[in-house]
Amino acid sequence: MPFYGDKLDEFARAAQIPLSTDIQNRGSEPDREFQEFQAQFVDELRNKAGVTDEEVQAEYGEIPAERGPQNWRWVQAILRALDKKVPGMGPVTLEAFMRDVFLYVTKPGVRTAIDRVVSGGFGEDYPTIVVSHSLGTVVTYSILASERRNLRVPLLVTLGSPLAVRAVRDPFRPLSYPTAIQSWYNAFDKRDVVALYPLDRENFPVGRTIANNDAVRNQTDNRHGIAGYMNNVEVVTKILDALEK
Template identity: 60%
Template sequence: MHGRGQQGLNPETLKSEWLATLNRGTTTFGQSVPTDIDVAFPFYGDILDKYTQQFGIPLTSDVQARGTPLDDEFLVFQAEFAEAVRQRAGITDAQVDAEYGPDPAPRGPLNWKWVQAILRAIDKNGSGMNQKTLEIFTRDVFLYTTRAGVRDEIDQIVAGKLTEQPTVVVSHSLGTVVAYSVLRTDRRSLRVPLFVTVGSPLAVRAVRDQFRPLRSPSSVDAWYNAFDTRDVVALYPLDADNFPVRPAIENNSTVRNHTENRHGIVGYLDNPDVAKRILNALGG
């Protein structure tokens, strides 16, 4: 289950890249992905892109004045997301103040200059993801989680690739949010021996609160979550404090994602521990 930013790409090519990356991970312990398994790769990149253009929500760095009620709703969502990232990343109030400057306007989620200052502070003092990328990421997560029409169409694409055969679900970034949404609402007798989430923002309160009450999908036997502690959109583990569900989710915070922004899928799938968990669930 891919993340955002995949519009215009070939789903078959993406699937091949994911499998090749996973195989790199399995070769570190002398094994390979079985060739006799069916691999589905639900692709929603173009649909998500259609909606981002349709809604036309401006990025915070492009805002010059108060916008529509939808723009304000997004600004509040993004402010909450960015503030959660700032706190977890250890970025200080002083570092944000340095970006905000002497502006006398009250600091708050509807002050777009204040939100910009938080995002700039994350960009300058974080560990790889730049301001614009984080803005686009939060916009896409906002559209998916808060607009029922967007979520429904994307969920239908994903659900259409799921069957009642035992299925290991592997998801990344926004794809972890999509996968969770589908698995918790699908009424079929799905069987998921392992649900894998990597680089997931699900534990950020702005995202988590869209799925109240939280619960582990009944179809899932085990849930494994891996993240790099430098990946700014996945800084919060899916643990009892941040994502309390039963049975508890297994978290792996030891991944050192080698991609530039510490968030790329190739830096997760080729991790030996991640690859081993997936392979074991496949019966390898």
């Protein structure tokens, strides 16, 4: 899919949403809206990963006055506990990822601009096989779910997708299966903290079946890198078979 990273970086710099390193090193105030989004995101991930209150408490240290999005330190303790339970991405990288997702799913201007960049790769005159990864899977779904052109996508491949996380999924309700997609294949590593949930009837009910492959063993350091998905035999075979049709 077309590259949108530079455009997203522009929005991230303009938004000036401080991450934990900025708050700790510079004394910046947390962005409350992002803090609530982040708390919902990590709480869902930690429940799926089986991180207990006791494990979060061990990372927090003292007894917290409040548990939840209003206590920034509690949210950071969840990130550290989550990293120990599902190691790889690390709290800093995960937080930066969540900021990008937050900007895309909650700021209409950001979503519109990113979608405009990516939608240029689709055309009505030819079928398009789409391979998307991470936040790119969210962008792809946003475009195809709202697209009015008569597009043809014989195969959509989503890799390491966070679409089933409520904080990401709910802004797109009511969910639907984009009519342009003939076949949807979702692959993820169960150790990939961003993609702990399959895109199934329970977690992403779109009215049609999405093929899920949870057997991928992503060999990148954070279990989320696209290279660790694109060297999986089943993923590559799925794409090549679609190209040959």
